[in-house]
Amino acid sequence: MIKYMLAKEKDIPGGTAALFFSFSAIMWFIIGTGLGSFNAAKLAFPDWFTHSYALQFGHMRQVHVMAVIFGWITGAFAASAMYVVPALGNTKLWSEKLGVWNCMMWNVGMAVGLSSLWFGMTSGREYSDFIWPIDLYIAFVMVTPLFVNIFMSIVTRRTQGIYTTNWFFAASFFMLIIVFLIGNIPEFFHLTGLNEAYMTWWFAHNVLGLLITPVAAAITYYIVPKVTGNPLYSHRVGHLHFWSIVVFYSTPAAHHLMSSPLPEWLKSFASVEGVLILVPAVAYVCNILLTMQGRWSMFVENIEIKYTITGVLLAIPLNMQGGFQQTRAINWYVHGTGWIVAHAHLALLGFSTFAEAAAVYYGIQTLTRRKLYSLSLANFHFWMLLIGFSLYWVSMTIAGLIQGAGKIYEVPYMDVVIAEHPYMIVRWLGGTLVFIGNWVWLYNMYMTVKAGEKLSVGVQPQDVAYAR
Amino acid sequence: MGFREYRVGSILFGVALSTSMMITLYMPSLDISGVSSTATALEKQLTYGKINAFDYGDLFLHGTDKPIKVILKKNPATGAVMDEVAAYVFKPGTSFPSGLKHDNILGDDVQALSVSLGKMNKATEAKGGVFLVSTKVTNGVETPYIEFATATRGWGVDATLKAASETILAGSGKTMFIREGCWWCHTLLPEETHDWQSFGRPPMLGDFNGESPTTFGSDRKAPDLLHVGSRNSSKEWMMLHFFNPRLVQPHSIMPRYDYLWGGKDAKGNVIDLNKWDVEFNAYRDGERVYPPEVPDYADDSEIRYLIDFVLNLK
Numbered sequence: 068m069i070k071y072m073l074a075k076e077k078d079i080p081g082g083t084a085a086l087f088f089s090f091s092a093i094m095w096f097i098i099g100t101g102l103g104s105f106n107a108a109k110l111a112f113p114d115w116f117t118h119s120y121a122l123q124f125g126h127m128r129q130v131h132v133m134a135v136i137f138g139w140i141t142g143a144f145a146a147s148a149m150y151v152v153p154a155l156g157n158t159k160l161w162s163e164k165l166g167v168w169n170c171m172m173w174n175v176g177m178a179v180g181l182s183s184l185w186f187g188m189t190s191g192r193e194y195s196d197f198i199w200p201i202d203l204y205i206a207f208v209m210v211t212p213l214f215v216n217i218f219m220s221i222v223t224r225r226t227q228g229i230y231t232t233n234w235f236f237a238a239s240f241f242m243l244i245i246v247f248l249i250g251n252i253p254e255f256f257h258l259t260g261l262n263e264a265y266m267t268w269w270f271a272h273n274v275l276g277l278l279i280t281p282v283a284a285a286i287t288y289y290i291v292p293k294v295t296g297n298p299l300y301s302h303r304v305g306h307l308h309f310w311s312i313v314v315f316y317s318t319p320a321a322h323h324l325m326s327s328p329l330p331e332w333l334k335s336f337a338s339v340e341g342v343l344i345l346v347p348a349v350a351y352v353c354n355i356l357l358t359m360q361g362r363w364s365m366f367v368e369n370i371e372i373k374y375t376i377t378g379v380l381l382a383i384p385l386n387m388q389g390g391f392q393q394t395r396a397i398n399w400y401v402h403g404t405g406w407i408v409a410h411a412h413l414a415l416l417g418f419s420t421f422a423e424a425a426a427v428y429y430g431i432q433t434l435t436r437r438k439l440y441s442l443s444l445a446n447f448h449f450w451m452l453l454i455g456f457s458l459y460w461v462s463m464t465i466a467g468l469i470q471g472a473g474k475i476y477e478v479p480y481m482d483v484v485i486a487e488h489p490y491m492i493v494r495w496l497g498g499t500l501v502f503i504g505n506w507v508w509l510y511n512m513y514m515t516v517k518a519g520e521k522l523s524v525g526v527q528p529q530d531v532a533y534a535r
Numbered sequence: 536m537g538f539r540e541y542r543v544g545s546i547l548f549g550v551a552l553s554t555s556m557m558i559t560l561y562m563p564s565l566d567i568s569g570v571s572s573t574a575t576a577l578e579k580q581l582t583y584g585k586i587n588a589f590d591y592g593d594l595f596l597h598g599t600d601k602p603i604k605v606i607l608k609k610n611p612a613t614g615a616v617m618d619e620v621a622a623y624v625f626k627p628g629t630s631f632p633s634g635l636k637h638d639n640i641l642g643d644d645v646q647a648l649s650v651s652l653g654k655m656n657k658a659t660e661a662k663g664g665v666f667l668v669s670t671k672v673t674n675g676v677e678t679p680y681i682e683f684a685t686a687t688r689g690w691g692v693d694a695t696l697k698a699a700s701e702t703i704l705a706g707s708g709k710t711m712f713i714r715e716g717c718w719w720c721h722t723l724l725p726e727e728t729h730d731w732q733s734f735g736r737p738p739m740l741g742d743f744n745g746e747s748p749t750t751f752g753s754d755r756k757a758p759d760l761l762h763v764g765s766r767n768s769s770k771e772w773m774m775l776h777f778f779n780p781r782l783v784q785p786h787s788i789m790p791r792y793d794y795l796w797g798g799k800d801a802k803g804n805v806i807d808l809n810k811w812d813v814e815f816n817a818y819r820d821g822e823r824v825y826p827p828e829v830p831d832y833a834d835d836s837e838i839r840y841l842i843d844f845v846l847n848l849k
Contacts, residue, residue: 110756110788114781117791118808124790125716187596191588191713191748198589229541238548245552249560257586259633259640259747260576261567261740267748269560313548317555321563326726327751328740330566336558399728403755470755477730480758485786487756 071167081159082434084166086516088146089427091174093509095138096420100502102131107495111488121185129196130185136194136274137205138177140419141243144282145173147426148217148236150434151289155233156224161216169212176201176209190254192263194271199254206247214240231305235285238313242277246270265329269320275414276316276344283378283419284308284351286426290375291358294429294529295365300357304350311347315340322393326402334395341393348386355379369529370445371425377453378421385413400475405487406467409460416456416501424452424508431512432528437519442532444511451504458497466490571642572634572744574679577668580632580745581623581681582847587709588748592630596714598707598840600630604847605699611665611690614698620667622684624695627663634745635666635681641744648680657686665690708844711837713750715792717760722752723848725759735762757789764848773842778829779815795838800830 071079108115109124116122153160160166180201189196197205217240221233250270253263292299299305321329321337356379359365365372388410392401401407432439439445466487473483522528584601585592592600603624609616625631634640635658641649648671649655658664664685670677684690696702712718725734738761743749767773772783777795780787793808800806814827832838 109790113788113790117812118794120794123715123792123794125719128716128719187714188589188594189596189713191718191750193753228538242552249556253747257633257747259745260743260749261570262564263747264743264749264751265563265567266560310547310551313551314555317552318559320559323753324751326728326737327724328738328742330563330740333563333566399726402726403722403753405754405756408754474726475728477733481784481786484757484788488786488788491788 071164072171074164076162076164079163079167081153081163082150084160084163084170085146085149085430086434087167087170088142088149088173089431090509090512091170092139092142092146092423092427093505093512095134095142095177097502097505097509099131099134099139100498100505102127102134104495104498104502106131107491107498111491111495126185126187129189129193130181132194133184133196134177134181135415136279137209138181140279140415140423142173143423143427144239144278144286145169145213147286147289147423147430148213148240148282150430151286151426152217152220152233152236154433155230155289156220156226158220158223158225161219161223165212165216169209169216172212173209176204180205192253192267192270194274195251195254195267199251202247202251202254206244210240210244210247214244230288231299231302231309232285232289234309235281235288238309239278239282239285242317243274246273246277250274261327261329264327265321265324265333268323272320272323273317277312279415279419281309281312281316283422284382286422287355287375287379290371290422290425290429291355294369294371294375294527295359295362297358297360297362300354300360304354308347308350308354311343311350315343315346319344319393322398325393325395325398338394342390345386345390348382348390352379352382352386369532370439370442370449371429371529373449374421374425374428377449378418378425381413381417381421385410385418388413400471401467404467404470404474405463405490406471409463409467412456412459412463416452417460420452420456424448427512429528431515432519432522435516435519436522437515438522438528438531440511440514440519444507448504448508448511451500451507455497455500455502455504458500459494460497462490462493462497466494568639569642570741570744572640572645572679573739573741574668574670575738575742576744576746577634577641577645577679577681578621579742580634581666581668582703582705583632583709583746584625584706585630585632586747587706587713590630593710596710598704598710598837601704601706601710602626602629603696604703604705605695606701606703607695607698608700609698610688611694611698612688622690622695622699623666624692625658625660625663625666626692627661629660629663631658631660632745633747641681642741644678645680648678649682652687653680653682654686655681655683658683663692665692665695703843703847704840705844705847707840708842708847711795711841712844713748715795715841718750718752719754720752720757720789721760722755723749723759723761724751725761729759733766734759735765760845760848762848764846768846770842770846773845774832774838775829777838777841781819782815782826782829792838792841795836795841796830796832797836797838799833799836801833802831803833804830806830 071083106127149160149166180197188198190198218237221237253266319337319341321333322341325334366376391397469486582604605622607620607622667682667684669682670679725737727737775782777792779791780789796806811827817823818826
């Protein structure tokens with residue numbers, strides 16, 4: 068990597084930055100899920116690894132969240148944007164060198180940020196836990212170069228129109244910078260009280276709503292038509308998806324605080340806007356699933372499509388939960404329970420992780436022009452992810468319903484803790500499966516780059532997936 | 536960029552995004568900023584100080600740069616016995632909470648009273664001072680305000696600390712609460728659908744002015760703590776429970792916080808956690824009748840801050 072950081076732009080092979088980002092994203096995914104599994108173990112078996120400041124649950128929980136969101140998910144987004152945008156624009160990445168530096172600075176930022184968080188330097192605000200110097204670093208040193216690179220690659224494209232995927236890439240990375248700068252105003256300028264609390268959730272909502280869901284969707288807009296060979300079902304519906312995200316998605320932030328004493332009009336407004344999120348959601352899911360027409364066999368046969376479509380199918384319960392659990396009628400029951408934890412994992416470990424895993428699998432094969440090293444290992448990884456995730460999701464949903472019942476029927480809290488305990492153990496099992504699966508994935512990807520069969524000119528990975 | 540549509544699109548994009556921010560950020564912030572502080576909010580600001588997270592005054596979250604809450608039973612200036620009152624002592628140099636520094640935090644009425652009756656704007660961070668939360672009743676309406684007792688009653692920092700019958704380091708304790716991640720399990724926001732008899736009433740709109748961060752918590756795996764000091768005020772119980780929650784609650788999933796004792800007990804003896812573990816395991820397995828003793832904590836240990844904070848949550 069250092070070699071390419073100092074090399075001249077023309078000496079760096081195309082796709083280098085995307086490859087670096089892919090592998091660092093996988094590494095962060097392993098670290099993030101490892102921490103997740105360890106945290107889950109601490110909740111199930113609290114007397115495991117005691118006496119230690121560093122290994123206490125409250126010090127590691129946020130490190131898990133941040134490693135996964137900014138190391139894995141956003142890193143994988145960067146990786147996919149860096150090869151998808153040039154491919155769609157029939158051009159090269161605007162600056163491969165900037166991309167390589169970007170990846171290096173990204174990993175440095177994550178390492179410094181996560182260790183400071185781990186050792187207790189926190190802003191005490193959920194999802195914007197990083198202290199403000201790190202927030203500024205993320206906005207200006209990590210995300211801004213990424214945005215500039217992607218945006219300029221779109222501007223210098225050699226095709227006429229801009230495909231749906233690229234609208235999302237360009238808009239989302241830009242919005243991420245804005246969200247970081249505005250969402251952290253309470254820390255930069257010391258805003259206090261309910262303003263601070265509300266902005267915390269404005270930030271959290273928009274990192275999910277303006278970055279993670281749209282970019283994961285953007286990836287599927289690329290992978291599905293590309294791999295199946297079907298054109299996108301409707302560009303109009305794609306428009307509807309994009310514009311309704313821009314208009315609605317950033318508005319319902321207050322629905323995260325339905326039980327707090329925020330102004331009532333704000334909560335009602337947020338709740339209505341929250342239901343409107345179903346517009347982009349339904350448009351998107353229908354669009355992708357209809358694109359699959361006639362090629363559904365690939366859902367079983369092709370590994371990238373298997374990942375992508377699983378992600379899209381998981382987006383259905385995700386959006387149905389998201390649209391309705393924030394209404395007052397339902398929120399009073401599930402607020403603050405494991406149900407919400409399950410929902411968050413449905414979005415991050417379900418929908419978006421599956422979409423990104425597809426993009427990384429596909430990207431590494433096309434960039435190195437090598438066939439996947441082992442399809443069986445890829446399938447193994449898929450099932451580890453899916454089973455692990457399902458165990459997690461089902462157990463936390465049940466635990467959440469138990470907590471909700473405990474809350475409204477005024478059950479003594481201790482009884483709720485006891486009733487939840489089996490589900491805590493299942494959650495740990497699920498997380499561990501995901502963690503183990505990811506090691507297999509890393510191995511498979513490494514071997515693909517090192518020893519995968521070379522693809523001959525003009526052949527796409529999906530064409531030879533079954534050739535021996 | 537080519538097509539005219541893209542230019543139109545970019546403009547629409549800007550308009551959509553700024554309108555949504557106007558509605559979701561600017562309008563609520565105006566609304567929230569107009570709220571008048573309750574007495575709870577004033578007490579919280581004076582107890583917790585400026586920020587209970589990463590800040591210039593406390594980079595590594597050790598709970599420094601925080602005011603000291605004291606309970607007074609006699610007048611620090613005269614020594615005369617008086618009704619019990621809580622005072623908040625800012626040693627010279629301690630950062631002020633934003634309500635003491637900025638005019639638009641407390642809400643109009645509270646701000647006006649704090650300045651006219653409370654002489655709040657006479658206070659400076661460099662000199663520090665002693666503050667009280669007082670109330671004025673006009674036409675049956677109670678308005679709380681901040682009183683700068685150093686100016687109004689002549690209570691000096693040292694005299695007040697000396698006269699204190701109890702010292703509560705809840706400001707440093709809140710920093711511990713945040714650093715240790717208690718809020719990943721406990722909320723500080725009981726819900727309306729909760730059992731009010733056991734968890735207390737949910738907070739009100741004006742209860743938060745000037746608090747930073749608010750740490751509501753979102754993922755509740757444990758009882759709400761906003762009013763925990765009212766239902767359990769035993770220091771002894773807290774001590775056992777933080778050392779090892781399984782001592783008092785065998786099925787608890789709460790982590791042990793034995794490392795917050797800082798390695799030495801109140802008498803300066805080294806605490807041997809491993810030996811304690813062996814004895815505790817023997818007790819748990821029925822080989823011992825009594826659990827091992829939990830060491831008393833030192834007065835400047837982090838666990839002391841934390842316990843002060845928890846018991847102060849009334």
